[in-house]
Amino acid sequence: MIISIAQLKDGQDAKVISVCGGINCRRRLESLGLREGTHIKKIKGLFNHGPVIIKAGHTQIALGKGLAQKVMVELLEKNELI
Amino acid sequence: MKIILIGNPNVGKSVVFSRLTGAKVIASNYPGTTVELTKGCMRFFNLQADVVDVPGTYSLEPTNKAEEVAVKMLDEADIIVNVLDATNLERNLYLTLELIQKKSEPLIVVLNMWDETKHKGIDIDKDKLEKMLGVPVIATCGLTGEGIKELVLKLRQAHIPNPKDIKGPIWNEIGHIIENVQKLTHRHHSFMDLLQDASIKPPFSLFIAAAVVFFSFMVIRFIGEGLINYLFDPFFENIYTPLLMKLSMFLKETSFLHSLLIGNLVSGHIDYGVSFGILTTGLYVPIAAVLPYIISFYLILGLLEDWGYLPRLAVLGDRLFHRLGLHGYAIIPMILGLGCNVPGALATRLFEERKEKFIAATLMAIAVPCMAQTAMIINLLARFGGQYIFIVFITLFLVWLVLGRLMSRFVKGQSPEILLEIPPYRRPYLKSVLKKLWIRINWFIKEALPMVLLGVAIVNILYFLRVVEFFSFIFSPLLTKVWGLPKEAMGALIIGFLRKDVAVGMLRPLNLSIRQLIVGATILGLYFPCVATFTVLIKELGIKDMIKSIAVMLSTAVVVGFMLNASLSFLGI
Numbered sequence: 273m274i275i276s277i278a279q280l281k282d283g284q285d286a287k288v289i290s291v292c293g294g295i296n297c298r299r300r301l302e303s304l305g306l307r308e309g310t311h312i313k314k315i316k317g318l319f320n321h322g323p324v325i326i327k328a329g330h331t332q333i334a335l336g337k338g339l340a341q342k343v344m345v346e347l348l349e350k351n352e353l354i
Numbered sequence: 355m356k357i358i359l360i361g362n363p364n365v366g367k368s369v370v371f372s373r374l375t376g377a378k379v380i381a382s383n384y385p386g387t388t389v390e391l392t393k394g395c396m397r398f399f400n401l402q403a404d405v406v407d408v409p410g411t412y413s414l415e416p417t418n419k420a421e422e423v424a425v426k427m428l429d430e431a432d433i434i435v436n437v438l439d440a441t442n443l444e445r446n447l448y449l450t451l452e453l454i455q456k457k458s459e460p461l462i463v464v465l466n467m468w469d470e471t472k473h474k475g476i477d478i479d480k481d482k483l484e485k486m487l488g489v490p491v492i493a494t495c496g497l498t499g500e501g502i503k504e505l506v507l508k509l510r511q512a513h514i515p516n517p518k519d520i521k522g523p524i525w526n527e528i529g530h531i532i533e534n535v536q537k538l539t540h541r542h543h544s545f546m547d548l549l550q551d552a553s554i555k556p557p558f559s560l561f562i563a564a565a566v567v568f569f570s571f572m573v574i575r576f577i578g579e580g581l582i583n584y585l586f587d588p589f590f591e592n593i594y595t596p597l598l599m600k601l602s603m604f605l606k607e608t609s610f611l612h613s614l615l616i617g618n619l620v621s622g623h624i625d626y627g628v629s630f631g632i633l634t635t636g637l638y639v640p641i642a643a644v645l646p647y648i649i650s651f652y653l654i655l656g657l658l659e660d661w662g663y664l665p666r667l668a669v670l671g672d673r674l675f676h677r678l679g680l681h682g683y684a685i686i687p688m689i690l691g692l693g694c695n696v697p698g699a700l701a702t703r704l705f706e707e708r709k710e711k712f713i714a715a716t717l718m719a720i721a722v723p724c725m726a727q728t729a730m731i732i733n734l735l736a737r738f739g740g741q742y743i744f745i746v747f748i749t750l751f752l753v754w755l756v757l758g759r760l761m762s763r764f765v766k767g768q769s770p771e772i773l774l775e776i777p778p779y780r781r782p783y784l785k786s787v788l789k790k791l792w793i794r795i796n797w798f799i800k801e802a803l804p805m806v807l808l809g810v811a812i813v814n815i816l817y818f819l820r821v822v823e824f825f826s827f828i829f830s831p832l833l834t835k836v837w838g839l840p841k842e843a844m845g846a847l848i849i850g851f852l853r854k855d856v857a858v859g860m861l862r863p864l865n866l867s868i869r870q871l872i873v874g875a876t877i878l879g880l881y882f883p884c885v886a887t888f889t890v891l892i893k894e895l896g897i898k899d900m901i902k903s904i905a906v907m908l909s910t911a912v913v914v915g916f917m918l919n920a921s922l923s924f925l926g927i
Contacts, residue, residue, distance in 0.1 A: 296417070300773055303412030305445035307525060316555050323672045323682065323772050325554055330441050330474065332550075332778075334669045336681065336771025 273347065277324055278340040280314040286345035287311055293342040304333055306343060355403040356430055357396075357509070360453075361437035362446050363410030364777050366466045368392070369496030369786075370437055371407035374506070378793045379407060382659035383780050386410065386686065389420045389703045391427060398509060406430075409703075412445075414452045420703040431459045433512045435505075440465040440493065441474050441778075444532050451524045454487065454515040461489045462512035464505060468493040475541035483535045489515050497783050546779050553666050554776075563670050566663060570654050577650035578729070586642035590626065598624055598633060614814050618863075627733075628863040636810035639730065639859050640803045645795070647729035651693055652794045653787070660782035660790075664689065665774055672772050678755070679762025681772040684714045691722040693794070695887040698722065702894055709767030713758060715891055716903045719883040720910055721754035723747075723854070726802065730858035731875050738868050745922075746876050753880065753914055757906070801886070802853070809849055809856040822848065836912060837877060838919040839870050850878050852885055869922045873915055881911035 274289055288310045291298050301307070305328045315325040315332065317340075324340040326333055335343075357374075359367045363385030372379050375394030381387060392407040408427050409420035416422040428434065436453055438446040443465075453461055463483075471478060484491040490511050494501030520527050552558045598616060605612040607619060616624065617631030626638035658664060664686060672682030683704065691698025698718045705711045723731070735742045762769065816822050822845045826833070830841035842864050850857035861874045882904070883891060892900045 299413070299415060300417055302525075303445075303448060304773065304775060305442075305448075309525075309529075315551070318554075318556065318669065319673060321673065323669055325669065325776070329444050330476070331445055332776040334665075334672075334682070334772055334774045334776055336672070336773065339771050339773060 274344050275347075276341045277312070277314060277326060277335075277343045277345055278317065278337055280317075280345060280347075282314055282316050285311065285313050285348040287348055288343060289346050290344045291342060292344065293339075297339070297342065301335075301339070301343065305329055305331060306333070311348065312345065355398070355401055355432050357398075357403050357405045357433045357435060358427055358431040359405065359407050359435045359437055360424060360428065360449070361410060361464075361466075362412055362439065362442075362449060364775065365410065365437050365439040365442075365446065366496040367410065367437045368407055370435075370464065370466060370494065370502070370505075371405060373496055373499055373502045375405050378789065378796075380790055380793055381786065382656075382664075382790075383662040383777050384659060384664045384686070385775050385777065386420065386683075386701070386704045387659075389700050391423060396506075398506065411449065413449055414456060418704055418706040428457060428459070433509060434459050434461045435464060435509075435512075436461060437464045437466050440468050440471045440478060441476060443476075443478060443536055444528060447528045447531060448524060450487065451520055451527060454489070455517045455520050455524070458514055460512040461515050462505075462509060463487060463489055463491045464501075465491060465493045466496050468501065469495045469498070473541075473544075475539040477537040477539065479535045479537075483531065486531050486534065487515070489513060497786065550779055553663070554669065559666070559670055563667060566658070566667075570658065574647070574650045574654050577653065578647040581646035581649060582642060586646055590638060590642050594637075595624055601633070610818070613818075614811065617814075627859065630810060630813060630860075630863065632807055632810050632814075635859060636807045639810075639855055640726075640798075640806040643733045643859075644726045644729045644802075644855055645798065647725050647732075648693070648798050649791070649795060651725045652791050655689070655693060656787045656790045656794075657782050660780065660787055662777045662779045665776045668772070668774060669776065676769070677762065678717065678758025679713045679765065679769045680710050680758070681770065683772055683774055684710065687714050687718050688722055691718040692725060692728075694724045694726070694798075695719060695722065695883060696890050699887055699890040699894055707768050707770055708899070709765050710769050712765055712767075712895060712899055712903065713761045715895055716761065716906055717754055717758050719887055719891060719903070720757065720880050720907050721750045723750060723879045724884075726853070726855035727858060727879060730855040734858055734862060734871060734875060735868075738871075742868060742872055745872055745927075746879075749876050749914065749918055750879055753910060757910060761906070805853050805886070806856055809853045812852065813845065813849055813856070813860065816845070816848065832912070836919075837873055837915040838923070839874055839877075840864060840866070843870075843874055846874065846878060847881065850884070851882060851888075854878060854884050869919065869927050872922060872927070873919045876918055877911050877915045880907065880914060882907055 288308055291301055310328050313327045317324045321337050323334045323336050359371055361367050368379045368381035368388050375396050377394035379392050388409045394405050396403050396405055408424035411421040411424045414425055416425050436450050480491050490508050492505045553562045602616045615631045615633045617629035617634050620628055624634050626635055629635055668682035668685045671685050675682050675684050687698045687701040690701050702711050702715045826841040826844040833839045833841050846857045846860040857878050858875055
């Protein structure tokens with residue numbers, strides 16, 4: 273099932289499938305390490321429309337809700353976790 | 355010979371830079387501390403080399419002005435030193451591979467924060483990485499200076515990389531490199547991790563934020579007041595005043611030189627709040643009234659910066675800032691502005707869109723009082739009671755909120771969303787905190803002190819030439835009818851262009867009522883930035899936006915001054 277980071281529950285691990293949005297948006301996310309194939313963990317979505325905090329590799333990243341909705345991910349199975 | 359340090363934000367370039375050159379630069383634990391180029395020099399095999407510290411960038415395609423400056427600077431490089439955060443190798447390698455592909459200057463790679471990899475269970479095979487990248491790789495720890503010597507020795511071995519070493523898309527190549535050189539071992543969560551999580555997740559994060567802000571204020575006040583009451587005031591009263599009295603006797607009270615240097619005596623005595631001579635009020639304001647608060651503010655700010663708390667505050671404040679057409683990271687220019695509006699204005703370079711730059715700069719210049727001004731407002735109003743100080747600051751805060759809301763509606767353009775790397779907490783390193791404090795104090799003494807003295811001198815000259823009288827006459831309807839101030843307050847408004855602290859101090863000799871003091875102090879904050887901030891803002895915003903910004907400032911001052919005066923008199927103050 274493919275959902276966006278915004279829809280992910282706190283604490284879930286997932287793999288980025290695609291990043292929607294313009295070239296600039298994609299490039300910004302990519303330079304922070306968010307691209308197809310990245311394993312991420314959602315740490316917390318803040319309040320109802322606040323930023324979403326995720327962990328990609330050893331980096332914690334805060335991204336606005338709108339940006340979070342543009343990053344599509346697939347939940348990782350237990351055996352895929354590192 | 356020019357050596358350029360480049361790398362992702364918050365990897366410690368500035369720390370490595372000051373290790374290499376001995377230059378004193380501000381380094382903190384949040385991305386975007388450096389927004390300007392800093393140049394220094396070092397000896398390098400009997401050669402003199404210029405070293406340039408540039409703002410951090412994630413890639414060679416800049417997204418804001420600070421990054422643009424960094425990327426442009428690369429064309430002048432003789433040697434590029436690419437600084438990486440070793441605990442974030444994968445992400446940092448993107449820029450490295452871009453440099454290898456697109457640049458043809460000699461390159462050397464520095465894995466900084468090497469010490470942290472061990473705590474984090476990251477094992478990097480440095481020699482293998484060196485082979486795969488085809489350029490020298492050095493491990494360093496900027497804070498302790500480990501590895502810096504090796505870096506200097508190996509600078510000469512920096513060589514032009516072979517772009518053919520990178521086959522296919524960059525990220526594939528990075529994956530390949532990481533697989534070969536990096537091993538991760540699992541490690542249990544430490545206390546720092548728990549604290550990190552707690553300061554992000556509501557509701558605890560909100561308590562923590564409230565506690566951090568509250569304690570910061572308390573400690574800043576405690577240290578500031580303590581320094582004034584037990585160190586600076588006794589020094590001025592007991593040691594400095596007797597010397598000045600001798601000088602006063604020698605000069606004769608009626609001479610021009612006396613009124614310039616000493617100013618007016620109050621029933622035969624020097625009153626540092628009223629006399630307004632260069633050697634009396636001119637020295638007292640910056641040194642005894644302002645400097646103690648500068649010291650305490652920057653000490654606490656330095657600790658928060660190095661600890662890594664500011665990005666967390668940015669995330670928590672994101673919703674609020676959105677309503678003002680900004681995003682959470684705008685908290686950086688605001689907090690820096692509380693110290694001095696100049697670095698606050700420079701920090702707006704971190705924004706990519708014109709709209710958020712304009713709103714952040716205007717709000718900061720209007721409603722964020724610098725520490726010098728704050729200290730003088732406290733100095734002016736404390737004797738009447740803390741509640742009056744509170745009125746001034748709550749008014750400024752409301753202006754900040756309402757004006758931000760209005761500008762977010764009416765300024766054209768886009769407000770992008772927050773996208774921010776949150777660095778891990780790091781224990782502040784006392785030596786670097788103190789060093790940073792010293793840099794900032796030094797800056798205040800060198801830049802601000804002469805301006806204050808100049809300001810006081812100009813006050814005397816303007817009064818002598820009756821210039822103030824002329825302007826008072828022209829603007830007296832605005833001053834008296836709209837703001838309820840005496841027309842003599844014009845002098846403070848004129849000097850406010852130069853220094854806000856002196857301007858606030860000028861309200862004191864006017865024998866104003868408490869309401870007039872509150873209105874006067876608030877308007878001095880709102881109406882116009884000081885000349886130092888003004889010059890930076892013109893450069894950052896451009897003439898056209900600056901004119902708009904000033905129009906906003908002046909009209910805000912008129913409206914808010916009127917409303918404040920009206921509501922205070924309604925409340926019977």
